Amino acid sequence: MPHSQDPKPLIGLPADTFEAMGLLHHSSGDKYSSAVSEGSGGLPVLLPALGNTQDLRATLKQLHGILVTGAPSNVHPDRYHNDGINAEPYDEIRDAASLPLIKIALEENIPMFAICRGIQELNVALGGTLMHNIHQKTGHFDHLGDTKAELDIRYGPRHTVTLAHEGVLAKLINEPEITINSLHRQAIARISDQLHVEATAHDGVIEAVSVKNAKSFALGVQWHPEYDVAENPHSQILFTAFGEAARARMKA
Numbered sequence: 001m002p003h004s005q006d007p008k009p010l011i012g013l014p015a016d017t018f019e020a021m022g023l024l025h026h027s028s029g030d031k032y033s034s035a036v037s038e039g040s041g042g043l044p045v046l047l048p049a050l051g052n053t054q055d056l057r058a059t060l061k062q063l064h065g066i067l068v069t070g071a072p073s074n075v076h077p078d079r080y081h082n083d084g085i086n087a088e089p090y091d092e093i094r095d096a097a098s099l100p101l102i103k104i105a106l107e108e109n110i111p112m113f114a115i116c117r118g119i120q121e122l123n124v125a126l127g128g129t130l131m132h133n134i135h136q137k138t139g140h141f142d143h144l145g146d147t148k149a150e151l152d153i154r155y156g157p158r159h160t161v162t163l164a165h166e167g168v169l170a171k172l173i174n175e176p177e178i179t180i181n182s183l184h185r186q187a188i189a190r191i192s193d194q195l196h197v198e199a200t201a202h203d204g205v206i207e208a209v210s211v212k213n214a215k216s217f218a219l220g221v222q223w224h225p226e227y228d229v230a231e232n233p234h235s236q237i238l239f240t241a242f243g244e245a246a247r248a249r250m251k252a
């Protein structure tokens with residue numbers, strides 16, 4: 001962790017949107033901002049989901065990292081196929097902003113860490129597809145869990161994942177298998193040809209990916225390391241590595 005007086009890299013967080021009292025709001029969960037600050041030593045910067053890419057590249061060039069966060073919503077099926085499935089709830093305003101943001105950030109070699117919905121957006125932005133309600137599909141176990149349970153249970157350890165041998169994630173964590181939490185109903189179906197599989201669950205669900213030929217940190221995970229970054233050594237490793245990449249960009 002850098003000294004508290006060191007300059008902090010600016011980490012952009014794409015916003016979710018919701019309506020309240022007739023007005024549109026842009027937001028991001030506190031656990032993501034806290035993980036950026038405490039786990040990566042960065043300064044979180046909210047990126048409103050304006051859906052306008054005209055000035056996006058210039059804005060992103062001023063940032064040192066992007067954390068593509070999880071969210072209650074799912075990527076709309078029209079973004080990857082249109083077979084009539086119901087994957088509600090949606091946030092199409094976020095879709096319109098985050099998907100081009102991801103592609104521009106990768107083109108600009110901005111360090112990127114994508115979590116839960118974020119890994120799904122990363123896959124879709126690069127041409128992949130998603131499957132819905134995996135907890136209801138034969139051959140898959142329940143990756144969603146009890147959505148009404150207390151937070152420590154919902155975000156508690158759920159199942160193990162196997163890390164790809166010699167992959168980016170395996171080299172960071174230096175273990176063949178780790179235990180993760182799990183709170184998702186969607187997952188990668190057809191993986192983009194621009195991504196490597198970094199971890200899989202025992203039922204075959206892809207749990208982590210990296211961007212091929214990335215010149216900086218570019219990793220996505222399906223679980224939620226932001227929730228327990230203060231206690232979980234694996235989560236600390238991920239956010240520390242992301243922070244180091246952001247500081248390297250800041251100093252370049």
